[in-house]
Each structure stands twice: as C-alpha cells, then as structure tokens.
Amino acid sequence: QVQLVESGGGLVQPGESLRLSCAASGFHSSYYAVAWYRQAPGKKREGIACIKSDGTAPYYSHVLQGRFAISRASAKENYKNITVNLHASDLKPEDTAIYYCAAATVGGCWPDDYWGQGTQVTVSS
Numbered sequence: 001q002v003q004l005v006e007s008g009g010g011l012v013q014p015g016e017s018l019r020l021s022c023a024a025s026g027f028h029s030s031y032y033a034v035a036w037y038r039q040a041p042g043k044k045r046e047g048i049a050c051i052k053s054d055g056t057a058p059y060y061s062h063v064l065q066g067r068f069a070i071s072r073a074s075a076k077e078n079y080k081n082i083t084v085n086l087h088a089s090d091l092k093p094e095d096t097a098i099y100y101c102a103a104a105t106v107g108g109c110w111p112d113d114y115w116g117q118g119t120q121v122t123v124s125s
Helices: none
Strands: 003-007 010-012 018-025 033-039 046-052 068-072 081-088 097-104 119-123
Touching: 003 097, 018 033, 018 097, 018 119, 033 068, 033 081, 046 068, 046 081, 081 097
Parallel strands: 010 119
Antiparallel strands: 003 018, 018 081, 033 046, 033 097, 068 081, 097 119
C-alpha cells in the first residue's frame, strides 16, 4: 500500500520561501509519478508540479511555474521509500492553502491514485 506523508507547512510572511516534503513509501515498482496539489478554501484543487521516476522533465502548472520547483530529495533513494520536495518562493497571501501530494504507479502526470493528508500553508503578515 502506497503511503504519502506531507510535512513542512506552517505560517510564513509574504515574500518568504518554504520547502514542503512528501515522504512516499510502498511503491511496488521502480516507476512512479508524484505530484503536488493545493486547495484553498472555497476553491477547486489545482495541480502545482509533477515528477516521474523515468527522469523526464517535471511538469508545472503554467500559472504557478516560476515560483515553485519540484525535486527528488536524493537520486540515490530506493524507489520503495522516496522523498519529493516542493520549493515555494516569493510566497503570497493567495498561496494560502492545504498542500497535498499524490502518487500513482501507472500512468503519467497528474497522478491521483494515492493521497497524503495534506499540510497547511498560511501566508500572512
């Protein structure tokens, strides 16, 4: 069973940066896709960034690209336990949302088979 645990959320001031982490375990093959999404109160969930294990370039939301970057914590990690980070910079109040990671072991971006519990990010002065 794939399990995803997000961490790194919190309260930050506008203009600051944050790194969110998604600890993923339970993959049964070396192929996976992991993505970060977010959902603000009263708004639809939106995809931010997605990365696949095949080494192809990450996918980004056209709207959010530039301030968010997705990466593997280490290329040496065994596929059974990996960490996928989301670096967020120049945060704005409108970035306030619950941030989720999701994964799949088949298909490409944007995966939605498995979900973490989410981590709250609040941007406020």
